[in-house]
Amino acid sequence: MEKHADKVIAKIVIALISVYLVAPIIATIMYSFAKSWVNTILPDGWTLEWYLQLVTNSDFLSALIRSIILGIVTTIIAMCCFLPVVFYANVYDESIKARLRFITVLPFTIPGIVLVTGLVRVYANLPIPQMLVLLLAISLLSLPVTYQALDNAFIAHDFRAMFEQALILGDSPLKAFVKVVIPNIRVGMFIAMLLTFTSAFGEYVLTNIILGGNYETLKIYMYRLMQSNGQASSVLTTVYFFFLAVISIIMIAIMKRQGNKKVEEVGDTKKL
Amino acid sequence: MSSIFLEVKDLSINLSGNQVIKDMNFKIQKNTLTTFLGPSGSGKTTVLRAIAGLNQKIAGKILLDGKEIQNLAANQRNIGMIFQSYALFPNLSVFENVAYGLRVRKESNAVIKEKVGAILKTVNLQDKKQSYPENLSGGQKQRVAIARAMVLEPKILLLDEPLSALDAKIRIELRNQIREYQQRLGITMLFVTHDQAEAMAISDEIIVMDNGKVQQQGSPLEIYKHPQNIFMAKFIGNHNILETGQLRSLGVEVAENDKSSFIIRPELFQTNMTGDSDDYIVVSGNIKNISILGDRIEYRLTSDNGLELKAEFLNQQQTFTVGKAVKFYVRKGDIEKVGF
Numbered sequence: 001m002e003k004h005a006d007k008v009i010a011k012i013v014i015a016l017i018s019v020y021l022v023a024p025i026i027a028t029i030m031y032s033f034a035k036s037w038v039n040t041i042l043p044d045g046w047t048l049e050w051y052l053q054l055v056t057n058s059d060f061l062s063a064l065i066r067s068i069i070l071g072i073v074t075t076i077i078a079m080c081c082f083l084p085v086v087f088y089a090n091v092y093d094e095s096i097k098a099r100l101r102f103i104t105v106l107p108f109t110i111p112g113i114v115l116v117t118g119l120v121r122v123y124a125n126l127p128i129p130q131m132l133v134l135l136l137a138i139s140l141l142s143l144p145v146t147y148q149a150l151d152n153a154f155i156a157h158d159f160r161a162m163f164e165q166a167l168i169l170g171d172s173p174l175k176a177f178v179k180v181v182i183p184n185i186r187v188g189m190f191i192a193m194l195l196t197f198t199s200a201f202g203e204y205v206l207t208n209i210i211l212g213g214n215y216e217t218l219k220i221y222m223y224r225l226m227q228s229n230g231q232a233s234s235v236l237t238t239v240y241f242f243f244l245a246v247i248s249i250i251m252i253a254i255m256k257r258q259g260n261k262k263v264e265e266v267g268d269t270k271k272l
Numbered sequence: 273m274s275s276i277f278l279e280v281k282d283l284s285i286n287l288s289g290n291q292v293i294k295d296m297n298f299k300i301q302k303n304t305l306t307t308f309l310g311p312s313g314s315g316k317t318t319v320l321r322a323i324a325g326l327n328q329k330i331a332g333k334i335l336l337d338g339k340e341i342q343n344l345a346a347n348q349r350n351i352g353m354i355f356q357s358y359a360l361f362p363n364l365s366v367f368e369n370v371a372y373g374l375r376v377r378k379e380s381n382a383v384i385k386e387k388v389g390a391i392l393k394t395v396n397l398q399d400k401k402q403s404y405p406e407n408l409s410g411g412q413k414q415r416v417a418i419a420r421a422m423v424l425e426p427k428i429l430l431l432d433e434p435l436s437a438l439d440a441k442i443r444i445e446l447r448n449q450i451r452e453y454q455q456r457l458g459i460t461m462l463f464v465t466h467d468q469a470e471a472m473a474i475s476d477e478i479i480v481m482d483n484g485k486v487q488q489q490g491s492p493l494e495i496y497k498h499p500q501n502i503f504m505a506k507f508i509g510n511h512n513i514l515e516t517g518q519l520r521s522l523g524v525e526v527a528e529n530d531k532s533s534f535i536i537r538p539e540l541f542q543t544n545m546t547g548d549s550d551d552y553i554v555v556s557g558n559i560k561n562i563s564i565l566g567d568r569i570e571y572r573l574t575s576d577n578g579l580e581l582k583a584e585f586l587n588q589q590q591t592f593t594v595g596k597a598v599k600f601y602v603r604k605g606d607i608e609k610v611g612f
Contacts, residue, residue, distance in 0.1 A: 157362060158355070158357040158359060161355040161356070161357050161358075161359035162359045162360075162361060164324075164326050164346070164353075164355070164359070165353065165355060165359035165361075166361075166372070167325075167326070167345075167346040167347050168324060168325075168326075168346050168347065168349075168351065168352070168353045169347075169372050169373035169376055169420070169424070170347045170373050170376035170377060170424075171347060171376050172347065175376075180361055183363040184361070184362055184363050
């Protein structure tokens, strides 16, 4: 009897938490389609007008392009910087992995504002474009997720032996890396790239402080819009939400596929 | 008689500040299977990697077919290597794995098709050429690795503990297969293992290593019957090792100042004498323990003068039980003297 009561209470708690989390999302989505929604329980009517306004707004399109550029360039920088390091750590010197793990958690422990202040102070008087400082800073902030995703990609196979085998078969180190290592970590790399891209795409604090109004990204535009037009802002939030949801679904699907593949491999090995 | 094909002269290797290989010298003959045997950490794989060109910081000379190769990069040595994990490329089919080196050499598609087809036929994997490594058994993976190395016609094939991850039955099957390929294709092979039985079973020659040094090189029989030092006596086989005083207590005359050790191989004990009694020593004692080793039985006995000895007989000869008083005999001429 007591167990049944516990189950009921658990279900109620879960339902309340779900409502608490989901209700704002549903309200925002509804609001983005509402003609008008003031002093009524439900909107007066539905429209796509706010969406049309948004996609034809040049400020929005510019902010979107800036965010995409920021995401792509940061992803490229992060991959170019971290992939060789993770490769070296996994293939040649596992002892540095402990130090790398420590470094990768630093962005979690150092608040963004402290990082920005430090960066601005260090680079303010140097002839380095602020944009470059921003890109490197965002790359660093993405380090925890990028490193973890890349590091996981190296668990699956004996990459050292594969890399050295390619050398023995006649390839140069660069060609061996491109032909043997990259194709076999492509899933991990793809996930790392998506994570880096989304964290850079949605970055607000660093961009706002380092470049301010000179470089309005989607997130900065979103906050500006929130103060002037609630419905347009809810449209943008909805679009942004679905964009992140699609990326999350893609990553979950990839990881699930990999997981199933590993289970099959284990099954096959047991059969032998 | 085969000729010297690989020669290592005064090889020293430092890894992270530690000298793991010290002035090592050995020679390998053409078309033979030589095994590097030694306990974990003895430096076997380090030497193999140096020969392959994967350890760049070495001192000394490595001559392959009369040419110095120690300064050449791994991709310029024309050496094949099979790793413990086989290192097959998971993203490539069996055909493409085997064709990899040929493509690097920019061979034409027709040549690649012909050579890969021929080598896959040799290792009996023609029907698996479109398969991917994840769908192959351990034995099939090993054959792909051999085919991939052999298709380039390397001067020497290095095998780094290729059987260590497999269970006992498959190991025996695959080690015989490796030996068969070596003999059929006439390849010079250098095989690394820590398993004495494996080394004994397939090698023409064994190089035993410990602590970065060659302890002994010779044929399996030579190494087993005549270990040169105490390490060898302890590492190879299951010998009884006796000090001078202990041997003297069994009635063998040994010079007072002789500090050598002596070995008695357990299988040389007999239950009765077959010749002149002056040629034998007699060990009287009680059976302390019996171990069934399959085809043989090992008896551990405590001799009347307190020595712990091991004696092995064929399984069908078992007539003793624990605690039984026994007399075992061994020819004095079968007692082997070893240095330090």
